Amino acid sequence: MHKIRFIAQKELYHILRDFRSLIIIFVMPIMMTFLYGYAINMDIEHIPLAVVDRDQTEDSRAFIERFYASNYFFPPGEQANFFDPQHLLRGGHAAAVLIIRPGFSEALRGGRPYELGLQIDGSEVSQAGAVVAYANALLSQFLRDKMLAPGAIMPGVTISQQVMYNPDLQSSHFFVPGIVAVILLMISALLTSITIAREKETGTMEQLLTAPVTPAQILIGKLIPYIIIAFLDGLLVLAFAKVLFAVPFVGSFWLLIALEMIYVATALSIGILISTLVPTQQLAMQFALLITMLPSIMLSGFIFAVKNMPIPLQVVSKIVPATYFLDIVRGIMLKGSGIEILAPQAGSLLILMVIFLTIAVRRFNTRIG
Amino acid sequence: MSYLSVTSLSKSYGKITALSDFSLTVNKGEIFALVGPDGAGKTTLIRLLCRLISEDAGEVTVGGLDIKRDFEQIKSLLGYMPQVFSLYPDLSVEENLTFYAGIYGLTGQAYRQKRDYLFEFSKLGPFAGRRASALSGGMKQKLALSCALIHDPKILILDEPTTGVDPLSRRQFWEILLELRRQGTTILVSTPYMDEVARADRACFIFNGRKLSEGTPVALAAQFEGSIYYLDELPTTELVHRLNSLEGITARRFGAGMHIYVKPGESIERYHAALSSVGVAGTRLLTIQPQLEDRFIQLMEMVS
Numbered sequence: 001m002h003k004i005r006f007i008a009q010k011e012l013y014h015i016l017r018d019f020r021s022l023i024i025i026f027v028m029p030i031m032m033t034f035l036y037g038y039a040i041n042m043d044i045e046h047i048p049l050a051v052v053d054r055d056q057t058e059d060s061r062a063f064i065e066r067f068y069a070s071n072y073f074f075p076p077g078e079q080a081n082f083f084d085p086q087h088l089l090r091g092g093h094a095a096a097v098l099i100i101r102p103g104f105s106e107a108l109r110g111g112r113p114y115e116l117g118l119q120i121d122g123s124e125v126s127q128a129g130a131v132v133a134y135a136n137a138l139l140s141q142f143l144r145d146k147m148l149a150p151g152a153i154m155p156g157v158t159i160s161q162q163v164m165y166n167p168d169l170q171s172s173h174f175f176v177p178g179i180v181a182v183i184l185l186m187i188s189a190l191l192t193s194i195t196i197a198r199e200k201e202t203g204t205m206e207q208l209l210t211a212p213v214t215p216a217q218i219l220i221g222k223l224i225p226y227i228i229i230a231f232l233d234g235l236l237v238l239a240f241a242k243v244l245f246a247v248p249f250v251g252s253f254w255l256l257i258a259l260e261m262i263y264v265a266t267a268l269s270i271g272i273l274i275s276t277l278v279p280t281q282q283l284a285m286q287f288a289l290l291i292t293m294l295p296s297i298m299l300s301g302f303i304f305a306v307k308n309m310p311i312p313l314q315v316v317s318k319i320v321p322a323t324y325f326l327d328i329v330r331g332i333m334l335k336g337s338g339i340e341i342l343a344p345q346a347g348s349l350l351i352l353m354v355i356f357l358t359i360a361v362r363r364f365n366t367r368i369g
Numbered sequence: 370m371s372y373l374s375v376t377s378l379s380k381s382y383g384k385i386t387a388l389s390d391f392s393l394t395v396n397k398g399e400i401f402a403l404v405g406p407d408g409a410g411k412t413t414l415i416r417l418l419c420r421l422i423s424e425d426a427g428e429v430t431v432g433g434l435d436i437k438r439d440f441e442q443i444k445s446l447l448g449y450m451p452q453v454f455s456l457y458p459d460l461s462v463e464e465n466l467t468f469y470a471g472i473y474g475l476t477g478q479a480y481r482q483k484r485d486y487l488f489e490f491s492k493l494g495p496f497a498g499r500r501a502s503a504l505s506g507g508m509k510q511k512l513a514l515s516c517a518l519i520h521d522p523k524i525l526i527l528d529e530p531t532t533g534v535d536p537l538s539r540r541q542f543w544e545i546l547l548e549l550r551r552q553g554t555t556i557l558v559s560t561p562y563m564d565e566v567a568r569a570d571r572a573c574f575i576f577n578g579r580k581l582s583e584g585t586p587v588a589l590a591a592q593f594e595g596s597i598y599y600l601d602e603l604p605t606t607e608l609v610h611r612l613n614s615l616e617g618i619t620a621r622r623f624g625a626g627m628h629i630y631v632k633p634g635e636s637i638e639r640y641h642a643a644l645s646s647v648g649v650a651g652t653r654l655l656t657i658q659p660q661l662e663d664r665f666i667q668l669m670e671m672v673s
Contacts, residue, residue, distance in 0.1 A: 002471065009471075010468045206419070210421070210444060211444060212472070
């Protein structure tokens, strides 16, 4: 135990005195939150919206006029095909198609239930969320204006939205928690990936290996300061994301930070594992970025819902820690989920951590060269 | 009484044989010098002894313990100083010491006593707060030695500790080694410097992964075959070349002069005529005792 403390303390000195680590720790996460956050939430106005008007009444034309009069939508250059409204979506010429079936005008007057169709290109995720929100807002505004007398019953017109290509989409708030998961994974793995390689490069490994310390003591000693640092980093990213992107926070703050601690420890273990396998710091950093960035963005559910992936990729997503932390952050921040719901995710992260560390200890080479 | 015993140790890297059938005994409380040119196998041997690389064949025991079976026990008996400076450059002198003390389990009052002792010994006390990266070469080596000594090892293994260190620091470093030997520490040290070998109790010449010869420095030098003369004349390339072109004579630069070698059983008088033909008066040659370097060069030439 004493030995682990000395290793942890020494590692902390390295971190605090290494300009590069400090940049990774403090500048990178803020920069990445900023970039990712804005790239995803960028300028959601002037959305190309195609309309198929099968009602062909004054009301339907007035309704369409509302859409195009707003800043949000404009008509695409090409007219929507009456029989195949989706072809504009497929070609990327329109972000959404509004379909007004016959009966719209009657519904407005007669108050019969009626559904407008809205097909949305789900591959432009944040834009798709905005389309839904804007369309609903414009509709309710239109309906209010159409109410003939105060106290009259609001016509039962609703929008039946159909998100194409990405049915799981809920809202753009979905993304910011995802950013937190991806950034924490990358930063954490990056931080620890160089720790063993650095000892190999400076030659200090030779002296460590002739000292009475076990691989487990070395690796755990190195892990401890990083858990604290990555944990603080997580708080920083969360706070930054929350303030900058005004993401709701419904659930328990304490539960989130407890699980965040487990998550960063798991992510750091990946870095430790890489570190034991790779001879140089340069290679370690590249490797860490490669194996954390793509899987955590592509396979974790950050952009594409896991349950829509082919089975082999779903299996891979199970060893990507971000998959579990996405559920955790989204669950706690957006849905207010408690530990009774998130226990499987927390458990999975712990199991992954133990697996990564066990392999690292086993693979730790007590020989040089 | 032997403390470190190496039997038939071999190590190859692919087709390159780094060490071949190497045996060695280092007695308790002696300074044993391992001497040879770069690439001779000194570092390979030392790394094998410290279990940093795995041997292809052979046995090593330290204090009667088998290195393969009991290395965890041997660790606390062993102090190792690698060839390249291997302390943490971003840690201060004292932080490096504290760290190594800590991983050897030395803390609190016991640590502070040991630290003060090592500071006195190495004269590093005034630099306790300085980053290791900002130390001079000699001070770095003294710090590395202090770290290797923090747990009172019974045997100290040093890989070219004085290479690239200024002469004064080298001398101070060896004063420390001699003091350690007085206290009973067994020391195995590799070096390319013959003057250092002369201060060791025993030494062995190593070349191309093989042991060429072993013994006390005096005995090793005395194994020289033939006679040596010193010529106090500036060793210009031309003069060395001319001398070497004479049948039966070998000339080599040595400091500001030259060593002239003749084969066993021959005397220099035979060559006076030849010498004067290249402009050297035979009477200017002084008979001298062979030195370690003379013998070592002779051995290297015999095997290659």
